[in-house]
Amino acid sequence: MYQRPKPPPQKNDHDMRIAIVILIMVLSKNLSAQRILKLDDFLELVKNNHPVAKQAQLRVDMSGAEFFAAKGVFDPVLTNESAQKTLDGKSYYNYQDTELKVYTPIGLTAKTGVERSTGSFVIDERTIGNLGYIGLEMPLLKGLLIDYQRAALKQASIYQSQTEEERRAILNDLYLDAIEEYWQWAAAYQNFNLLNQNLVNAKSRLDLQRIAFQNGDRSLNDTLEAYTQVQNIELLYQEAQMEAQTAQIGLAKYLWNADNSPYFLEVDVIPDLVAFGSVSIEDRTEELISLAKNQHPELGIYRYKMDALAVERRLKRQSMLPTANLKMNVLSKNYYNFESAYSPFLANNYKFGFDFKMPLFLREARGDYQKTMFKISETNSIISNKTWEIENKIRSYGVELNGLKNQLITSQSMITNYRNLLRNEEFKLQQGESTLFLINSRENKWIESLLKNQSLKLKYLKSAYKQLWAAGVLVK
Numbered sequence: 001m002y003q004r005p006k007p008p009p010q011k012n013d014h015d016m017r018i019a020i021v022i023l024i025m026v027l028s029k030n031l032s033a034q035r036i037l038k039l040d041d042f043l044e045l046v047k048n049n050h051p052v053a054k055q056a057q058l059r060v061d062m063s064g065a066e067f068f069a070a071k072g073v074f075d076p077v078l079t080n081e082s083a084q085k086t087l088d089g090k091s092y093y094n095y096q097d098t099e100l101k102v103y104t105p106i107g108l109t110a111k112t113g114v115e116r117s118t119g120s121f122v123i124d125e126r127t128i129g130n131l132g133y134i135g136l137e138m139p140l141l142k143g144l145l146i147d148y149q150r151a152a153l154k155q156a157s158i159y160q161s162q163t164e165e166e167r168r169a170i171l172n173d174l175y176l177d178a179i180e181e182y183w184q185w186a187a188a189y190q191n192f193n194l195l196n197q198n199l200v201n202a203k204s205r206l207d208l209q210r211i212a213f214q215n216g217d218r219s220l221n222d223t224l225e226a227y228t229q230v231q232n233i234e235l236l237y238q239e240a241q242m243e244a245q246t247a248q249i250g251l252a253k254y255l256w257n258a259d260n261s262p263y264f265l266e267v268d269v270i271p272d273l274v275a276f277g278s279v280s281i282e283d284r285t286e287e288l289i290s291l292a293k294n295q296h297p298e299l300g301i302y303r304y305k306m307d308a309l310a311v312e313r314r315l316k317r318q319s320m321l322p323t324a325n326l327k328m329n330v331l332s333k334n335y336y337n338f339e340s341a342y343s344p345f346l347a348n349n350y351k352f353g354f355d356f357k358m359p360l361f362l363r364e365a366r367g368d369y370q371k372t373m374f375k376i377s378e379t380n381s382i383i384s385n386k387t388w389e390i391e392n393k394i395r396s397y398g399v400e401l402n403g404l405k406n407q408l409i410t411s412q413s414m415i416t417n418y419r420n421l422l423r424n425e426e427f428k429l430q431q432g433e434s435t436l437f438l439i440n441s442r443e444n445k446w447i448e449s450l451l452k453n454q455s456l457k458l459k460y461l462k463s464a465y466k467q468l469w470a471a472g473v474l475v476k
Contacts, residue, residue: 035270037265037272046174046178046254047171048258049255049257049260050256051260053170054260059163063156063162063163066160067156067157070157073103073149073152074104076100078098079101081097082096084119085119090120091119091120093117093120093122094118095116098113099113105153107144107147109137110136113132113133116129116130117129132331133331135330136326137325139325139326140325141324142323145318148315151314151315154311155308155311162304162305162308165300168297169298172297175475176465179465180462180465181247183465185244185250185251186273187454188240188243188244191240191451192243193273194451195236195240195447199237203230209226210223225436229440232440252265276461281405283398284398284467285395288467288468288470289394292390292471292473297472298390299383299386309372316365319365319369320366322358324355324356327352327355328352329350329351329352394467397470398467401460404460405460408453408457411453411456414449414452415453418445421442421446422442422443422445
């Protein structure tokens with residue numbers, strides 16, 4: 001078949017090529033001037049400055065303050081008591097008592113002090129003059145292994161660890177919302193870039209059609225066909241530009257300065273398109289289930305609750321024992337002489353006491369112990385149910401990811417096929433065997449497949465991070 005020879009390149013055609021080269025150079029220069037905000041850097045900003053993250057950290061700090069306060073029960077206590085009575089010029093009594101008491105973590109209370117008693121009517125229990133003493137108080141049954149003070153300290157320590165898990169749970173939810181917004185921004189920006197490139201190509205084709213029409217090689221209808229394609233892509237481009245700008249504004253709700261003031265990203269900041277384009281397709285379902293059982297913050301919260309209940313159970317079990325307290329003081333008539341302390345039998349200069357108390361039915365203690373056991377049983381049920389829910393969520397997202405993975409493979413194949421069809425049609429047009437209408441139709445299908453592929457990538461990334469969120473491992 002006879003083929004009409006191609007016309008020689010015109011001056012306008014040469015100028016158009018130069019203009020395209022200049023445009024590419026300008027775009028490359030602008031691209032190099034842009035700053036990339038990577039996902040990890042974005043999450044670091046969220047972690048350090050977002051009000052919700054700061055509130056979560058404040059809860060950890062408050063629990064640390066509570067633990068510090070709980071340790072105050074072991075602070076040495078210095079007391080001083082004085083009492084005196086004078087009537088009609090006669091001194092009835094003058095008491096001055098100073099004591100230092102230390103409560104130890106093993107339940108033993110050590111104390112030392114000085115009593116000074118003077119006057120005409122000092123009670124018989126007190127010793128006239130100065131009396132020094134060193135003493136011990138120790139529970140023999142109830143309170144020997146654990147008591148309310150030691151239990152409170154242990155539970156305060158557990159609560160401190162529990163609030164750290166609560167912080168991780170809050171950040172896990174916050175990170176998921178922020179990550180979804182970030183990838184939404186990346187997808188919108190990628191669509192904007194793709195349509196911008198196609199718009200440049202369509203405008204170049206329109207310019208070539210106009211030159212060909214001026215040379216008499218193309219009809220006016222072909223020029224109009226090329227122009228409508230530019231308009232079609234331009235509408236998509238404008239919509240993508242609006243979506244990219246909206247997504248960037250939406251990202252701002254996670255951006256805060258250190259002084260608690262929000263801010264917008266600068267116009268030259270762009271998302272990490274390389275990370276968006278390199279979607280890692282792998283099935284981590286079983287691995288994440290194993291990680292979740294050990295690391296999920298919600299499960300960690302309930303485990304620490306179980307630890308606190310275990311402390312409470314020990315305390316309630318101790319409360320069923322009789323109260324039996326031993327008190328022993330070594331006395332000295334002078335300041336800390338303690339001559340009798342060297343006697344192996346403490347035959348003299350001592351004060352001894354023993355307290356014993358036991359409710360006959362122990363109904364209060366037994367009832368409290370049963371309530372604690374019910375709480376433990378309830379918490380165990382919650383842990384089992386929560387573990388199963390988390391496992392099912394991870395598996396559900398795994399099924400979703402596998403489906404999206406297959407769609408991505410099909411979508412990528414469609415892009416290749418539509419691109420080959422477009423190139424074949426362009427070649428046929430050069431041979432005079434096709435029309436610009438078919439070129440535009442092929443190009444629209446190719447653009448549609450590109451946008452569909454970006455949409456599938458966005459869905460896949462969101463599902464992948466939702467699976468990590470379900471496993472509770474978004475926060476390290």
